[in-house]
Amino acid sequence: MVQAAYLHIPFCEQICHYCDFNKVFLKGQPVDEYLQYMDTEMKHTIEAYPPSSLKSIFVGGGTPTVLNVNQLELFLSSINHYLKPRSKTFEFTFEANPGDLTEDKLKLMLDSGVNRISFGVQTFNDELLKAIGRTHRRDDVFHTIEMAKHVGFKNISIDLMYALPHQTIESFQESLNLAFSLDVEHVSAYSLIVEPKTVFYNLMRKGKLHLPSQENEAKMYEILMSEMEKHGFHQYEISNFSKEGFESRHNLTYWNNEEYYGIGAGAHSYVAEKRISNAGPIKKYMSAIDEHGFPYVEKHTVTVKEKMEEELFLGLRKTTGVSISHFHEKFSVSIFDVFASQIKEQKEKGLLEEKDDFIRLTHKGKFLGNEVFQAFLI
Template sequence: MGTPSPEAVYIHIPFCTNKCHYCDFNSFVLKGQPVMDYLDGLEREMERTVRAVPPDTIKTIFVGGGTPTVLLPDQMEHFLRLVRTYFPTQADDIEITMEANPGTTDEEKLSVMRAGGVNRLSFGVQSFDNALLEAIGRIHNTDDVYRSIETAQKVGFTNLSIDLMFNLPRQTVDILSRTLDAALALDLKHYSIYSLKVEENTLFHTLYERNQLPLPEEEEEIEMFLLIMERLKGAGYGQYEISNFARPGYESRHNITYWKNRSYYGLGAGAHGYWNGLRHINVKGVQPYIDATRKDLPRLEVNEVSRQEAMEDFMMVGLRMLEGVSDSDFREQFGGQSIRSVFGERIDKLAAVGLLTETESGVRLSDRGILLGNEVFGEFIGILS
């Protein structure tokens, strides 16, 4: 029996209205970009991909970016038709998520998305403090957020998520607390709340190097994270992954695919994919990607993931989920070997300092481990090679 085909699809739309100060994603300002040529390139990649690895049952599709919602309604309609053509969705309960920016959605576009099969929206809100939004390079304000969410609900979207950020320059615990008040008042199904990481090749990194990025102190960052967990839990949301909170049954099934180290299709400029022990990264530039799709699959790199590396990845990404990693999942992926037979020594070391807890089904982060997750994940890098 061959390797089963992926049940998850990631598609990258690399266009944005502008580049945010913290963003190192593969994205390009929309003005003057060959959008329809790009969608034609995506179609060529989809056609070659499904020929090479025919899909069976697709359970989740995630359209990210960039800002997919900068597509005009007719471009959006065309794009979603392509998705349905090449990745037909037999599963009744398929989750099709699209990232959206407040300020780039209106009723016409949202209606086209809904008609095209999108049933989950993830809005990049980041903060409900207008001064902070401006300082991080966002083009929307809080009025845009309320208007976008109201319009999405009006056209029939019920499964909505918003992204928020903490540990931002000049952000205080009080400012964050007011953002959490505003966010929770919306009573959405899902919230993703990430700590700012200063990435290379961003404006923030340049400022950081010059000592011109006034970030909160580490103690304040921890205080913010504790407040987030307390407030979300108090409002009835389950923290199912370090940065993600959901009403029961509304967890992001697509992201759980990544955290369980399962395979997925990855299409579009700069997209990553993983199947049958191979990880690929696509060509990143818009025109280079379009040109590459005319010849073959638009690969920049294809790397074989060794068994040892896959085991390490399984632990690192799986421990992000609060339920932890499952021994039966591990045995299924790695020919019957148990987690303990491979990582027993490391687990004992981390359990001894109170960062990991063993469960009936496997291993998870302790409460203290949740606060120090990166230290735990780092313990699994390169230990088998």
């Protein structure tokens, strides 16, 4: 059953130096036309795969909040027509850039059912913000979040990054202190990963990207976990922390290995036991819908073996880990019949532990998560 919907707005006024998501510069793009094609894709998607238990919508990008008020109203109308929230606990998230939002946009979003905003803060250091290609500055964060609260938003998340070029442990600590002063409900914090086809990747190849040492990156992560706990944020996933009851329902859909729609250029879906990829370039996305009704460029039926692997390497991201009984219920086989050697090996390395009904990462394992996940690709 489809649990969630992700909708992708690929337009940005500025391309961040670390970003490898599907995105284009806003200027000169057919934004209105693109939104109409997203409307068509939503229509065809729910006809082909009717929703029955949708519990979250997440609008990401790109920068969704670059849409003007009229475009935003049109887009939100489409979402509510096809994917209307169905319960009081429904989570409807919009990604936002500090500084992009006006009070009019915020009110429109709230009135249209959006009840959670995720701000891409990344750091509170203005020099670092400039260095990573962000357009906002520290004061924009405080102003925009205060405005969102004033309008009526009660579930606000911020993204932070660490191990940025020239970033010091002291600078990261200062960003954390300022983040706590905002009194938000959720924080996602990620270390910088230098991806191909980004500005940072090109600088790295030229020897011009000066990153903190691995030792300092690990220290930043240790500080992150410790400070979050001190300030009442529960770590429920490797990179995600929330106050009680404010865990991201949408992201938990991914980590629980449940099905979801992906709408928009470059989006990915997991429906009817198939993983589906949409065309990324906007013109190809739109022409594919014209020709076939859907923008799909790849479909893959997930095998039972792949489902079991995904259950482990996605589920182990959660601090609760993977339920032994749920695995048996889902696949009619013991987790130890399939992954006994991998579990034993990772336990011996001190990276996994078994507690009650769960297999989960140890504290040490959180620092080496990718190594653990790789072990379950059989």
